[in-house]
Amino acid sequence: MSAAESHILPVYSPPEQVFVRGEGCWIWDDKGDKYLDCIAGIAVNAFGHAPPFLVKALTEQAGKLWHTSNMFKVKGQEELADKYTRDSFADVVFFTNSGTEAIEGALKTARKYHSANGHPERIDIIGFQGSFHGRSYGAINASGNSSYLDGFGPRLPGFIQAPYGDLEEVKKLIGPTTAAIIIEPVQGEGGVRAVPDEFLRGLRKLADDNGFLLIFDEVQSGAGRTGKMWAHQWSGVTPDIMAVAKGVGGGFPMGAFMATKEAAKGMVRGVHGTTFGGNPLAMAVGNAAYDELSKPEFLEHVNTVANHLGQALESLKDRHPDLVVAVTGKGLLRGLKLKIDPKQIQAKLRDRKVLVGVAGDNVLRLAPPLVISEAEARQAVDAIDAALAAHMAEAGA
Numbered sequence: 001m002s003a004a005e006s007h008i009l010p011v012y013s014p015p016e017q018v019f020v021r022g023e024g025c026w027i028w029d030d031k032g033d034k035y036l037d038c039i040a041g042i043a044v045n046a047f048g049h050a051p052p053f054l055v056k057a058l059t060e061q062a063g064k065l066w067h068t069s070n071m072f073k074v075k076g077q078e079e080l081a082d083k084y085t086r087d088s089f090a091d092v093v094f095f096t097n098s099g100t101e102a103i104e105g106a107l108k109t110a111r112k113y114h115s116a117n118g119h120p121e122r123i124d125i126i127g128f129q130g131s132f133h134g135r136s137y138g139a140i141n142a143s144g145n146s147s148y149l150d151g152f153g154p155r156l157p158g159f160i161q162a163p164y165g166d167l168e169e170v171k172k173l174i175g176p177t178t179a180a181i182i183i184e185p186v187q188g189e190g191g192v193r194a195v196p197d198e199f200l201r202g203l204r205k206l207a208d209d210n211g212f213l214l215i216f217d218e219v220q221s222g223a224g225r226t227g228k229m230w231a232h233q234w235s236g237v238t239p240d241i242m243a244v245a246k247g248v249g250g251g252f253p254m255g256a257f258m259a260t261k262e263a264a265k266g267m268v269r270g271v272h273g274t275t276f277g278g279n280p281l282a283m284a285v286g287n288a289a290y291d292e293l294s295k296p297e298f299l300e301h302v303n304t305v306a307n308h309l310g311q312a313l314e315s316l317k318d319r320h321p322d323l324v325v326a327v328t329g330k331g332l333l334r335g336l337k338l339k340i341d342p343k344q345i346q347a348k349l350r351d352r353k354v355l356v357g358v359a360g361d362n363v364l365r366l367a368p369p370l371v372i373s374e375a376e377a378r379q380a381v382d383a384i385d386a387a388l389a390a391h392m393a394e395a396g397a
């Protein structure tokens with residue numbers, strides 16, 4: 001590998017494996033070695049790798065029509081928007097190619113709402129410490145974390161960062177120029193932290209009392225990941241605007257933002273658009289993916305496996321009190337907060353042919369395909385157990 005210099009912009013630091021094929025929760029590298037995939041492209045491959053029903057949807061569409069742009073109606077968009085709105089708080093949907101574009105649209109929708117109401121001064125978006133909303137300028141400013149912002153020029157006006165989980169502090173930041181609060185119901189990159197229902201309820205009340213909007217970023221927590229279609233559905237609290245992506249395409253790049261009719265009132269003809277978003281290929285896959293996700297037995301499976309996984313991870317905490325601080329997250333988006341750099345355990349797991357992720361706050365992150373079986377989840381936990389034990393043995397030696 002070191003022979004030739006790579007021409008890829010060096011913003012990533014991948015390990016040496018090159019993956020060439022996948023099936024279900026398993027993925028093979030170019031040497032023929034087989035790995036159990038417990039990160040799924042970071043909560044993207046909800047149905048595992050190359051699920052036959054999505055391969056069929058994609059290839060059938062590929063033989064018919066790829067792209068027309070949004071200057072013409074895309075039938076698959078109409079169908080998928082009907083489904084998303086039928087089952088959620090939302091009335092209208094805009095399709096994007098990625099999570100950060102969905103966030104960008106959500107932020108624009110919130111500001112435009114106030115402008116349409118005669119309050120163009122209401123521009124402030126309040127985000128939270130440890131949040132991640134993507135890499136566009138709007139998204140990095142909404143998260144407010146310096147690791148994403150440093151060196152990219154002055155921070156945009158109209159973005160405020162609040163401490164995580166403190167409603168009283170949020171109250172202090174609210175004023176006549178507040179446009180919206182944006183929050184992930186389960187923080188992904190920030191450490192796989194599930195926001196308490198009580199906090200979401202508090203934010204909803206603040207928004208209602210003060211006439212601003214509530215935006216949920218469900219790019220990572222949505223699409224069945226926590227055992228409900230959208231994570232916020234556990235809390236009973238609904239947002240005015242929501243951004244989704246990652247799992248909704250089951251591996252095909254697509255996302256969306258959706259809103260109530262009221263919140264979207266400023267988004268009229270010509271004020272927003274995209275060339276590729278919602279193209280026929282994405283919509284063929286997105287519709288098939290959503291039909292599968294919305295089968296009651298599918299989410300039942302997620303909840304059953306998630307319960308087992310949660311208990312098994314708790315037992316790891318009991319077995320390794322010197323390394324494991326807490327089990328975090330929800331459903332099949334779980335974290336193991338460690339006392340050491342989780343990358344050390346991640347590497348050990350790769351040696352054991354199990355792929356996991358990491359997140360902020362020293363968290364080892366699990367986001368397996370939602371179709372993972374109990375036996376496969378058990379296999380992953382056994383491998384983590386062995387990796388933690390190996391670390392202890394080395395540290396003690």
Ligand SMILES: *Cc1c(COP(=O)(O)O)cnc(C)c1O
Pocket residue numbers: 097098099100101103132133134135184188189217218219220221245246
């Ligand atoms: C991944 C992610 C994004 C950004 O999505 P991209 O498709 O990478 O642009 C935004 N918000 C959350 C919560 C995410 O996890």
